[in-house]
Amino acid sequence: KQRGIIAGVEVARIVFELLDVDVVESIADGSAVSAGQAVMAVEGKAKDILMAERTALNILARMSGIATVTREMLEKARKVNPSIRIAATRKTTPGFRLFEKLAVAIAGGDTHRYCLGDAVLIKNNHIAVAGSVSKAIRLAKSVSFTKKVEVEVRSVDEAIEAAKEGVDIIMFDNMKPDEIVIAIKKLEELGLREKITLEASGGIKPDNVEEYAATGVDVLSSGYIIHSAKPLDMSLYLVT
Template sequence: MDGAELIAGISMKGVIERFIEEDLGGYIEFMPEGEAKAEIVVKEDGILSGIREAGSVFEYFNLLTDLCFEDGDPIRKGDVVLRVKGDCRDILKAERLALNFLGRMSGIATLTHEFVKRAAPVKIAATRKTTPGFRIFEKRAVVAGGGDPHRFNIADMVMIKKNHIALIGLERAIELGKGVSFTKKVEVEVTAAEDALRAAELGADVIMFDNMRPDEIREAISSLEARGLRERVLLEASGGITLDNVSEYAASGVDVISVGAITHHAVWLDFSLRIV
C-alpha cells in the first residue's frame, strides 16, 4: 500500500475545508488585494512529506503552485520545497495550514526513515497510535519515510491482545478470530515463548512479541524452529523499541518491527513561508 492508495476514498477537498474553517474561524479581511509570490523553505535536513497536501491548501484558494520536491525526497536546510503566487491575502490565509501539514508529516517521515535505516532489512511498521482525525496523513508520512502503514483501522486485521485472552482464553479467541473472514489475518500478542508456540499451533498468521527483550525473542524463535512452526507465521516485535535498540531487535530474527514512536514521538520539521 502506497501513499496514494492511503488517500483514496476520502475527499481531500472536504478535509481541507474542515481544516481551513478550524484555522480561519471568523477571519476578518484587513489586507488590501494584491498579487504576490511566496516560497516555502525548509530550515533543517530531513525527509519530505505533506507536499501534496500543502499544495492542495493553496490550490483551494485558487493560487498557482509549483511543487519543487516529492514526498519521500531527502531535503536540506535552505531548500525551497514549494512556490506559490496569487492574491497575497489568500497566500496568508493558506500559510499556516500548509506549514502544519509539512511540519507534522515531514517530522514523521524523517523519524521513520531513521528507524528504517537502522533496522534494515527488517520492515518498520506504524501502529494505530495516531492523532484522531489526522491518521490518514500520519500513515502517508510513514510510507514517505520508507515504513509500512500497518493497520489503518481495527477492521483491517483480527488482532488478539492480552485483554481478549483474559476474557475468553487464547484458543477460543483464535477460533472466533479465524471465523471472521477468510480474508482476514489473525495476529496474536504474546509475552513469552510458550505463548508464541501455542499461538502458532492454534493457527495464528502473525505473532507479535510484545515488550519482550531481543534475547527472549530469539529464544522464542528457536523454539518455533525446533517445532517446525517458524515458516507458518510472520513474526513482529513491538513495545519499548527505540532508535538505540532497534538494530538489536532487527537482529533477533523477526520479520517486522512496529514502532508507535514514529507517529507519537516525531518532532516537527521546521518550515517557513516567505514573501518574495
C-alpha cells in the first residue's frame, strides 16, 4: 500500500513454509516497491495461510519500515559525503533485534554492535566511574587485541584526549555539527585524524542527516532508523 524498500521476505518465507504454505513468487529483499505492487505470492490451504498471515505481515511491515528509513537517510547523507556509513544502535525491540539489524543491513546500512561483546564502547557512565576519558581508555585496552576500542566524547577537548590515547573510534555524542567540524579540524592539525574512525551520534534524523554528513565524519549512528521507523502498510489478499 506504500512505496518503500522491502525487507523480511526471506524471514516471511520461513513463516509460511513452517505452516506448509508454498511461496511461489517473491521479490528480493532490498527491492524498491511502489504502492500496489505485489511482494509475495503463496499457495496452500486457506487455514494455513490465515494462520501465518499476521506473523508474516508483521515481520515484513516492521523490517520494511526500517529498511525504508535507512535507505532514505543513507541516500541523503551520501549526496554530501559519498563514503559515509549510516549505522544502527542497540536501541532495538527486545527479542526482535536480529530482524531489525538485518533490515538495516538489507537497506545498505551498517549494523554497528549487535551485543556488548562485539567491541568496547566507552560511554559517559564508564568515564564517570573511571574518573576521566584517559583512565577509561587505559582500562579498556586491557581486553583482547581483537576488540576495537571506541569512546564517546562530548567536547573538542575530550576528542583530543581520546585520540592521544590511541583509540580506534571516536564518537561525537550529542555534539552539534559546528562543534564536530571544529573537533575534526583540531585533530587534523595535531596529526591525529588519519588513523581514527570518526562517528557522530545523537538525534540524527532524516531532516538533519545531511548537515551531520557534511561535517566529515566517517559514520553516522542513529537510533531513529529503528525505534522511530513506521511499519510499511501491507496486506494479504486471499484468492480462491
